[in-house]
Amino acid sequence: MTFQAGWLRAALLSTTLAFTMAGPVLADRAPDAFKVTDFLLDNGMEVVVIPDHRSPIVTHMVWYKIGSADEPPGKSGIAHFFEHLMFKATTNHAAGEFDRAIADIGGSNNAFTSYDYTAYHETVAPSALEQMMSFEADRMRNLILNDNVIKTERDVILEERRSRIDNNPQAVLDEEVDATLWQNQPYRIPVIGWMQEMQQLNRTDATAFYDKYYRPNNAVLIVAGDIEPETVRALAEKTYGKVARGPDLPPRIRPVEPEQNTKRTVTLSDARVSVPSFSTQWMVPSYHSGKPGEAEALDLLAEILGGGSRSRLYQALVVQQGIASNAGAFFQGTMLDDTSFTVYGAPRGDAKLADVEAAVDAEVARIVRDGVTPSELEKAKDRYVRSMIFARDKQDSMANIYGATLATGGNVQDVQQWPDRIRAVTADQVKAVAARYLVLGRSTTGYLLPQQQAGN
Amino acid sequence: MTFQAGWLRAALLSTTLAFTMAGPVLADRAPDAFKVTDFLLDNGMEVVVIPDHRSPIVTHMVWYKIGSADEPPGKSGIAHFFEHLMFKATTNHAAGEFDRAIADIGGSNNAFTSYDYTAYHETVAPSALEQMMSFEADRMRNLILNDNVIKTERDVILEERRSRIDNNPQAVLDEEVDATLWQNQPYRIPVIGWMQEMQQLNRTDATAFYDKYYRPNNAVLIVAGDIEPETVRALAEKTYGKVARGPDLPPRIRPVEPEQNTKRTVTLSDARVSVPSFSTQWMVPSYHSGKPGEAEALDLLAEILGGGSRSRLYQALVVQQGIASNAGAFFQGTMLDDTSFTVYGAPRGDAKLADVEAAVDAEVARIVRDGVTPSELEKAKDRYVRSMIFARDKQDSMANIYGATLATGGNVQDVQQWPDRIRAVTADQVKAVAARYLVLGRSTTGYLLPQQQAGN
Numbered sequence: 001m002t003f004q005a006g007w008l009r010a011a012l013l014s015t016t017l018a019f020t021m022a023g024p025v026l027a028d029r030a031p032d033a034f035k036v037t038d039f040l041l042d043n044g045m046e047v048v049v050i051p052d053h054r055s056p057i058v059t060h061m062v063w064y065k066i067g068s069a070d071e072p073p074g075k076s077g078i079a080h081f082f083e084h085l086m087f088k089a090t091t092n093h094a095a096g097e098f099d100r101a102i103a104d105i106g107g108s109n110n111a112f113t114s115y116d117y118t119a120y121h122e123t124v125a126p127s128a129l130e131q132m133m134s135f136e137a138d139r140m141r142n143l144i145l146n147d148n149v150i151k152t153e154r155d156v157i158l159e160e161r162r163s164r165i166d167n168n169p170q171a172v173l174d175e176e177v178d179a180t181l182w183q184n185q186p187y188r189i190p191v192i193g194w195m196q197e198m199q200q201l202n203r204t205d206a207t208a209f210y211d212k213y214y215r216p217n218n219a220v221l222i223v224a225g226d227i228e229p230e231t232v233r234a235l236a237e238k239t240y241g242k243v244a245r246g247p248d249l250p251p252r253i254r255p256v257e258p259e260q261n262t263k264r265t266v267t268l269s270d271a272r273v274s275v276p277s278f279s280t281q282w283m284v285p286s287y288h289s290g291k292p293g294e295a296e297a298l299d300l301l302a303e304i305l306g307g308g309s310r311s312r313l314y315q316a317l318v319v320q321q322g323i324a325s326n327a328g329a330f331f332q333g334t335m336l337d338d339t340s341f342t343v344y345g346a347p348r349g350d351a352k353l354a355d356v357e358a359a360v361d362a363e364v365a366r367i368v369r370d371g372v373t374p375s376e377l378e379k380a381k382d383r384y385v386r387s388m389i390f391a392r393d394k395q396d397s398m399a400n401i402y403g404a405t406l407a408t409g410g411n412v413q414d415v416q417q418w419p420d421r422i423r424a425v426t427a428d429q430v431k432a433v434a435a436r437y438l439v440l441g442r443s444t445t446g447y448l449l450p451q452q453q454a455g456n
Numbered sequence: 457m458t459f460q461a462g463w464l465r466a467a468l469l470s471t472t473l474a475f476t477m478a479g480p481v482l483a484d485r486a487p488d489a490f491k492v493t494d495f496l497l498d499n500g501m502e503v504v505v506i507p508d509h510r511s512p513i514v515t516h517m518v519w520y521k522i523g524s525a526d527e528p529p530g531k532s533g534i535a536h537f538f539e540h541l542m543f544k545a546t547t548n549h550a551a552g553e554f555d556r557a558i559a560d561i562g563g564s565n566n567a568f569t570s571y572d573y574t575a576y577h578e579t580v581a582p583s584a585l586e587q588m589m590s591f592e593a594d595r596m597r598n599l600i601l602n603d604n605v606i607k608t609e610r611d612v613i614l615e616e617r618r619s620r621i622d623n624n625p626q627a628v629l630d631e632e633v634d635a636t637l638w639q640n641q642p643y644r645i646p647v648i649g650w651m652q653e654m655q656q657l658n659r660t661d662a663t664a665f666y667d668k669y670y671r672p673n674n675a676v677l678i679v680a681g682d683i684e685p686e687t688v689r690a691l692a693e694k695t696y697g698k699v700a701r702g703p704d705l706p707p708r709i710r711p712v713e714p715e716q717n718t719k720r721t722v723t724l725s726d727a728r729v730s731v732p733s734f735s736t737q738w739m740v741p742s743y744h745s746g747k748p749g750e751a752e753a754l755d756l757l758a759e760i761l762g763g764g765s766r767s768r769l770y771q772a773l774v775v776q777q778g779i780a781s782n783a784g785a786f787f788q789g790t791m792l793d794d795t796s797f798t799v800y801g802a803p804r805g806d807a808k809l810a811d812v813e814a815a816v817d818a819e820v821a822r823i824v825r826d827g828v829t830p831s832e833l834e835k836a837k838d839r840y841v842r843s844m845i846f847a848r849d850k851q852d853s854m855a856n857i858y859g860a861t862l863a864t865g866g867n868v869q870d871v872q873q874w875p876d877r878i879r880a881v882t883a884d885q886v887k888a889v890a891a892r893y894l895v896l897g898r899s900t901t902g903y904l905l906p907q908q909q910a911g912n
Binding site for chain 1: 529530532628629631632635636639640642644645650651652653709710711712714716717718719720721722723724725897
């Protein structure tokens with residue numbers, strides 16, 4: 001029961017290659033053991049089965065193609081609010097019964113909401129898969145949405161916002177940076193919602209949302225683990241297959257961002273901040289919104305410029321110049337609409353934030369001007385392919401990759417062909433996306449400063 | 457056929473008290489000659505009659521309570537587009553017939569669209585009033601909206617956007633500043649629309665918009681001039697009275713702006729700019745959204761701080777320090793939702809923009825810290841009351857004041873009691889709104905720079 005936002009925080013905390021969200025990752029040549037099966041139920045629910053027979057466990061996920069960016073105006077937070085409501089009573093099960101059933105068999109479960117999707121997942125023994133499907137199919141349509149449930153859970157999300165956003169200067173800054181970078185596209189609205197709108201969410205909103213989006217024809221079932229596709233199909237037909245198809249949903253066409261002509265900054269000064277930091281973002285295409293090859297080139301650009309300790313930014317600012325405690329770059333490719341490319345840094349010792357920013361800008365200018373070397377590019381491609389080994393080793397990572405791709409306009413083939421597409425990227429393509437998108441006069445920078453630097 | 461935006465531009469061009477949009481202005485004690493009558497037609501259309509018998513002229517305006525801030529997501533520009541379409545053929549009159557009829561009798565006409573309303577107006581001899589009403593009532597419901605009309609007029613608004621916004625660095629900057637100041641409230645969307653959305657506007661959008669908003673129960677008729685209220689009533693019933701009432705519209709409740717915690721900047725560098733300039737905006741309450749007295753205090757604060765050549769900013773920066781070619785402040789009070797308070801300046805001679813900004817900030821800090829003097833306050837009130845003389849002297853100004861007030865949630869009494877409410881504002885109230893709203897760490901500043909200062 002969490003929401004995914006704060007891309008910058010995630011990246012600052014991560015010292016490994018952030019593969020889960022940085023793009024789908026798969027083996028060069030998938031052995032048969034990893035042959036993925038996908039099919040549709042009669043009611044339109046898509047099913048993907050990822051075999052993994054190394055241990056007697058299955059990961060069961062239902063992804064709904066509904067995220068915060070699909071919310072009606074003035075109803076921000078309803079997608080995440082609804083994720084909470086899905087853990088309440090249905091006409092067949094009391095609140096908490098699903099959770100207890102999972103705990104009783106030593107399984108685990110959770111859910112998350114992002115801009116483009118909402119997902120529910122359980123990890124259990126294969127023998128419990130039918131039970132999971134039965135519970136999940138039940139709450140797809142049979143939730144009891146009364147005023148008491150709404151009020152109680154609304155208090156929970158309001159408290160979640162207070163503790164996770166309002167008490168955290170970085171989170172407060174991130175929200176206003178996002179809303180400054182995105183002036184029309186709905187990624188400007190926080191996944192958890194704006195406080196004043198969350199306070200107004202009501203039963204009418206929740207019921208309308210449920211009836212519109214929680215339907216089998218708006219859902220993707222991912223089952224990864226020690227189970228055969230035909231077994232999954234039989235169980236899915238027996239459970240989800242009984243849920244009636246809903247009305248067809250219109251295409252997910254959202255307001256589009258206008259061209260950015262300006263350099264924008266957002267500065268938060270706060271007594272709780274001890275070390276200043278900055279991050280600069282540019283609007284770039286995603287895997288779904290971009291032309292063929294663009295997102296792949298942006299993934300490799302992010303990797304070379306700022307993906308971990310071998311990257312240009314880390315080597316220049318942290319290792320060689322010694323002015324930064326951290327510096328890097330990342331690209332958020334798995335999004336339905338245009339997305340962001342970010343560079344960031346924080347000073348070390350006596351270094352000034354402005355020096356760190358200037359050094360980051362200089363590395364950006366250099367890669368825009370001179371591009372990348374063949375050797376850098378090959379190493380970056382190799383690191384991406386190797387990251388697949390780690391992804392495949394974690395059953396839930398594979399499930400996440402397929403789920404996120406399918407929920408943002410991609411298909412199974414997109415995931416499977418991704419390594420080939422990464423291998424095909426040329427140095428010229430990487431230079432081209434750097435030159436086209438990383439323009440310093442058309443960027444959005446957030447500054448997090450200690451209180452004494454206020455009013456700068 | 458214009459749109460109202462660019463509050464900053466308007467203020468920079470104006471050296472007189474900007475009364476039309478800065479707040480309703482009326483005489484302290486209106487003589488009977490200015491007794492205003494208002495009533496409702498049976499179909500819900502509101503009518504206001506403002507007598508003015510000095511010359512044989514009437515101003516006839518129809519205000520629709522629909523503006524760009526009411527547009528559906530992804531349909532920006534439809535309100536202004538619709539204003540253009542209203543000049544096309546109806547089932548009773550060919551395109552241009554209305555315009556020619558006005559020209560034939562030596563009258564004038566036009567229309568404008570803003571965030572909160574769209575208005576159509578004609579100035580003619582009293583004998584032509586019935587004809588004006590007849591034409592206006594006809595196009596309220598009988599427009600012919602076919603694909604050919606849509607396509608032709610869409611090309612016109614696209615060209616209007618190119619010439620008025622995209623070719624004008626100040627206008628490009630203003631758009632991105634607005635979208636940075638307003639992160640949730642729809643005033644962030646330009647009245648003329650985002651290009652990529654204007655290009656998609658179609659007949660379905662136009663028809664839905666027309667059927668929803670162009671109804672007598674969503675309109676205010678203002679007639680000012682040499683005519684009696686009973687005559688207006690009889691003519692209005694004979695023309696507008698025959699238009700069927702539309703479905704009730706829901707209250708105009710729009711997404712609300714979250715609290716701002718950051719200092720934001722937006723910088724445009726352009727080769728066409730010769731002298732740099734800046735403006736800083738804060739979110740403040742409007743006459744409609746504020747607590748009693750707040751907007752009146754903000755009007756007087758704007759007047760004292762930066763309203764014309766007697767203001768503190770002008771005196772300090774232009775006259776005494778001689779560092780600025782211009783400096784001032786303004787407040788946009790007549791809005792349905794929260795609005796903005798702006799200070800601005802541009803350097804003169806060798807002075808730097810940063811010096812001008814620092815001097816403006818110092819004046820803001822001083823008025824926040826020390827408030828205003830009783831003498832300043834009285835003089836500002838007097839200037840407001842005197843501005844009424846000019847307003848009343850112009851028939852269309854009075855019509856505009858009533859129309860804008862009634863279209864943004866006010867009523868006739870609000871306009872009439874406004875001078876008393878201005879007189880009642882205390883120095884403490886002015887200081888209080890300055891201290892509460894003009895916080896430099898929570899502001900949005902736009903910089904327009906010559907090209908050589910790019911990448912600052």
